[in-house]
Amino acid sequence: MSGSALYDTFARAPLAFERGEGSWLITQDGQRYLDFAGGIAVNSLGHGHPALVAALTEQAGKLWHTSNLYEIPGQTRLSERLAAATFADKVFFTNSGAEALECAIKTARRYQYANGHPEKFRIITFEGAFHGRTLATIAAGGQQKYLEGFGPKVEGFDQVPFGDLEALQKAITPETAALLIEPVQGEGGIREVAVSFLKRLRELCDEHGLLLILDEVQSGIGRTGKLFAYEWSGVAPDIMAIAKGIGGGFPVGACLATARAAEGMTAGVHGTTFGGNQLAMAVGNAVLDVVLEEGFLEDVQRKALLMKQGLAAVADEFPDVIEGVRGSGLMLGLKCRMPNGTVNAALRDQKLLAVPAGDNVIRLLPPLTVSDDEIREALERIRSAAGSLSETTA
Numbered sequence: 411m412s413g414s415a416l417y418d419t420f421a422r423a424p425l426a427f428e429r430g431e432g433s434w435l436i437t438q439d440g441q442r443y444l445d446f447a448g449g450i451a452v453n454s455l456g457h458g459h460p461a462l463v464a465a466l467t468e469q470a471g472k473l474w475h476t477s478n479l480y481e482i483p484g485q486t487r488l489s490e491r492l493a494a495a496t497f498a499d500k501v502f503f504t505n506s507g508a509e510a511l512e513c514a515i516k517t518a519r520r521y522q523y524a525n526g527h528p529e530k531f532r533i534i535t536f537e538g539a540f541h542g543r544t545l546a547t548i549a550a551g552g553q554q555k556y557l558e559g560f561g562p563k564v565e566g567f568d569q570v571p572f573g574d575l576e577a578l579q580k581a582i583t584p585e586t587a588a589l590l591i592e593p594v595q596g597e598g599g600i601r602e603v604a605v606s607f608l609k610r611l612r613e614l615c616d617e618h619g620l621l622l623i624l625d626e627v628q629s630g631i632g633r634t635g636k637l638f639a640y641e642w643s644g645v646a647p648d649i650m651a652i653a654k655g656i657g658g659g660f661p662v663g664a665c666l667a668t669a670r671a672a673e674g675m676t677a678g679v680h681g682t683t684f685g686g687n688q689l690a691m692a693v694g695n696a697v698l699d700v701v702l703e704e705g706f707l708e709d710v711q712r713k714a715l716l717m718k719q720g721l722a723a724v725a726d727e728f729p730d731v732i733e734g735v736r737g738s739g740l741m742l743g744l745k746c747r748m749p750n751g752t753v754n755a756a757l758r759d760q761k762l763l764a765v766p767a768g769d770n771v772i773r774l775l776p777p778l779t780v781s782d783d784e785i786r787e788a789l790e791r792i793r794s795a796a797g798s799l800s801e802t803t804a
């Protein structure tokens with residue numbers, strides 16, 4: 411046993427923060443860290459955003475929670491706004507990404523069931539995927555390290571290699587209900603799915619009567635410079651899971667669906683106690699107010715370019731540390747030449763926070779509100795970190 415009363419499931423950095431201000435996190439003894447981890451793409455508007463603080467504190471004085479036994483006007487409003495801004499007609503609110511995925515999986519299975527195909531319950535996913543840590547979502551993610559020791563893998567998930575169209579076509583059977591994919595793999599190492607591949611997925615779904623489920627838990631809410639990453643491709647899903655950025659740090663998730671896809675989700679078939687409570691909805695609506703402001707997403711795209719170009723220059727300078735830059739918007743990855751844990755520790759020494767990911771990548775997920783100066787400062791720190799690790803510098 412370790413010295414802590416906490417489960418030992420997290421390998422935490424020896425750092426505790428007391429306060430946050432925009433893109434900065436501040437320790438008890440006043441040390442300032444530039445936060446390009448963003449609570450793993452959660453703090454979409456940084457720390458202590460005045461509009462979010464106001465929305466949460468105002469709601470906290472009125473009402474926190476009533477349960478879904480009653481109408482919740484904030485839910486009605488947020489669902490209508492999400493529907494208006496996306497492919498979706500219907501929304502179910504949850505507390506987390508994994509729960510949003512659970513709802514997405516259940517929605518797809520129920521759709522097939524309601525349409526006379528109870529035999530269609532299997533879902534095809536892609537290697538490197540991450541969909542959460544519940545029993546169903548670890549089965550969907552298919553990663554052995556998350557499945558090991560937790561008993562039989564939940565039935566109904568088939569996995570094919572990333573980007574392998576032939577394997578995908580072979581994996582479709584009369585039992586297949588849906589395809590599930592992240593338009594940009596986050597945990598998997600900021601791996602973008604090609605637009606042509608997404609288009610092909612849509613066609614395959616239409617040909618075979620399958621539903622297309624997108625996991626935009628990490629890539630959504632402006633992260634890639636559009637409200638949702640799928641918008642870059644022009645391919646609309648039938649169902650989509652979101653979370654992380656929509657709450658800006660308050661736990662909020664949602665499953666979005668077309669009216670057709672949500673057909674089977676009738677009264678009583680699914681539920682949640684906490685999902686969509688008044689506090690969560692106040693914050694979710696406030697996040698959307700900011701992200702949907704005229705010019706906000708264009709500014710994210712502009713800043714993303716600045717950052718990506720700067721990162722490419724650092725990679726050119728230290729090719730023995732950084733192999734390349736990937737990703738879009740403010741969801742960027744540094745493919746490392748040396749272990750990404752080493753690079754992450756060097757970044758932390760420069761007081762820059764980032765997140766390691768699969769495929770030996772370091773994720774950079776700054777708040778969407780990050781300033782140009784903060785991006786330049788981060789680039790300088792990344793350059794110093796890379797320099798400290800490189801053999802090529804004197």
Ligand SMILES: *Cc1c(COP(=O)(O)O)cnc(C)c1O
Nearest residue numbers: 506507508540541542596627628
């Ligand atoms: C974080 C994440 C999840 C799981 O979200 P939780 O809130 O941790 O349950 C699912 N899918 C993707 C793509 C994620 O990045």
